[in-house]
Amino acid sequence: MRGNNDCKFDQMNRILVSIIKAKATCLVAAARVIRIKNLAPPNQNWDGVVPPECEPNPFILRLNTNLQWEPAQEPLHSDIDAKKTCGVGPAMAFANAVRRRLVGVLGLVPCAVGGTALKEWARGEALYENMVKRAKESVKSDNEHCKIEALLWFQGESDTSSEQDAVSYKVNMETFIHNVRRDLALSSLPIIQVALASGFDKMEKVREAQKAIDVPNVVCVDAKGLALKEDNMHLTTESQVQLGQMLAEAYLAHFHA
Numbered sequence: 039m040r041g042n043n044d045c046k047f048d049q050m051n052r053i054l055v056s057i058i059k060a061k062a063t064c065l066v067a068a069a070r071v072i073r074i075k076n077l078a079p080p081n082q083n084w085d086g087v088v089p090p091e092c093e094p095n096p097f098i099l100r101l102n103t104n105l106q107w108e109p110a111q112e113p114l115h116s117d118i119d120a121k122k123t124c125g126v127g128p129a130m131a132f133a134n135a136v137r138r139r140l141v142g143v144l145g146l147v148p149c150a151v152g153g154t155a156l157k158e159w160a161r162g163e164a165l166y167e168n169m170v171k172r173a174k175e176s177v178k179s180d181n182e183h184c185k186i187e188a189l190l191w192f193q194g195e196s197d198t199s200s201e202q203d204a205v206s207y208k209v210n211m212e213t214f215i216h217n218v219r220r221d222l223a224l225s226s227l228p229i230i231q232v233a234l235a236s237g238f239d240k241m242e243k244v245r246e247a248q249k250a251i252d253v254p255n256v257v258c259v260d261a262k263g264l265a266l267k268e269d270n271m272h273l274t275t276e277s278q279v280q281l282g283q284m285l286a287e288a289y290l291a292h293f294h295a
Contacts (some may be wrong), residue, residue, distance in 0.1 A: 043074050044100065046211060048155070062077050063104065069090070073259065087126075088111075088112050089126065089131070089275060089276075089279050091130070091131045091134055091135075091279045091283070092126055092130035092131050092134070092279065092282075093130075093134070094109055094110065094111040094130075095110075095133070095134060095137060096109065097132070097142070097143045097144060098110045098133045098134070098143075098144045098145075098146065098248040099143060099145045099146065100114060100145070100146040100147070100148060100262060101146070101147040101172060101175070102117055102146070102175050103117040103118060105172070105175045105176075105178075106255060107145065110129075110130065110133065110146050111130075112125070112126050112127075112130055113125050113127075114129050114130060114146065114148050115127070115148045115150060118148045118149065118150065118151070119151050119152055125275070125276055126275045126278050126279075127143055127282075128192075128269060128278050128279070128282030129148070129282065130146075130282065131147055131278065131279040131280075131282025131283055131286075131291075132190070132282035132283070132285045132286045133146060133257060133282075133283075135282065135283050135286035135287070136286045136289060136290065139286075139290055139291070139294075140290075145176060147172050147173060147295060148170040149168065149172050149173075149174045151165060153195075153196055154193070154196055154197040154202055154209060155197050155200075156193060156194065156196075156197050156203070156210050156211060156214065156232075157203070158212065159193070159214060160210070160213075160214070160217075161214075161217045161221070166214075166217075170218070170221050170222065173186060173222055174222070179258060186224055186227065187228065187291060187293070188227065188228035188229065188230060189218065189227055189228070189229045189230070190229075190230045190231075190232070190285055190289075190291060191229060191230070191231045191232065191280075192231070192232035194207065194234050194237070194244045194248065194263070195234060195236060195237045195238075195241075195271065196243040197240070197244050198237030198238040198239065198240045198243075198244050199237075199238040199239065199240065200240065201240060203240070203244075204240035204243040204247070205242050205243065207243070207247040207248070208247035208248075208250055208251065211231075211247065211248070211251060212251060212253055215229060215251075215256065216252055220287070226254065226255050227255065228255045228256075228257075228289075228292070228293045229253075229255065229256045229257070230256075230257045230258075230259060230285055230288050230289060230292075231248055231256060231257070231258050231259070232248075232258075232259050232260075232261050232281065232285070233248045233249055233258055233259070233260040233261060233262060234248065234262070235247050235261035235262050235263060235264045235266065235277070236266055236270060236271045236272075236273075237271075245262070257288050257292050259281075259284050259285055259288050261273070261277075261281055261284075264277035264280060264281060265277045266281070284295070
């Protein structure tokens with residue numbers, strides 16, 4: 039395995055961009071590179087246990103903070119969201135579920151940072167620019183089949199405490215989608231968005247906005263009802279696994295049927 043940012047791994051050629059809860063991760067796989075940005079934030083106060091669904095796989099890689107490919111393993115965001123205790127998130131469960139159906143190497147490009155609002159992911163902001171940079175670097179290669187396949191987005195809890203942020207969420211999210219597609223030169227980039235499972239007083243307004251996004255090639259997966267930890271905010275490890283599998287099912291059903 040090469041420790042650089044090219045895609046010269048056997049059969050690696052597609053990228054799926056996913057964003058979950060202000061955390062980003064990119065999947066690079068044989069015949070596909072799957073970028074995951076802002077995948078739901080990993081569990082905090084992690085007990086160190088890795089579920090079978092999240093075990094490492096030699097065909098699943100991640101782009102580290104130095105823009106080098108390496109074997110992916112939990113905690114996936116340890117060097118990306120370095121100021122927080124990172125644990126199990128949905129990305130590895132997603133990657134393993136996709137890998138069971140599609141042949142090749144999957145590349146994950148984590149970019150998420152927990153506790154961030156949508157306005158912090160606006161074009162020109164540091165988080166947005168870093169995400170776009172990592173996405174572009176992950177496909178810098180002489181392999182013409184190396185491409186970004188989709189984007190997964192799970193974010194919004196920090197927007198549920200403000201009336202203004204909640205009311206403007208739909209417009210801001212649609213602007214974000216437009217900007218990402220334009221900056222990556224992918225006008226019809228598939229996007230899978232997660233509707234929130236938890237939040238503050240304005241949670242339902244944000245959820246309504248998320249489910250009302252009316253943009254081509256954007257699919258919504260609803261996380262409401264998934265089990266939460268005692269803080270009633272973060273998903274349990276089991277829920278992170280379930281969400282990852284839901285995302286995989288949506289990706290396969292809508293974009294690889």
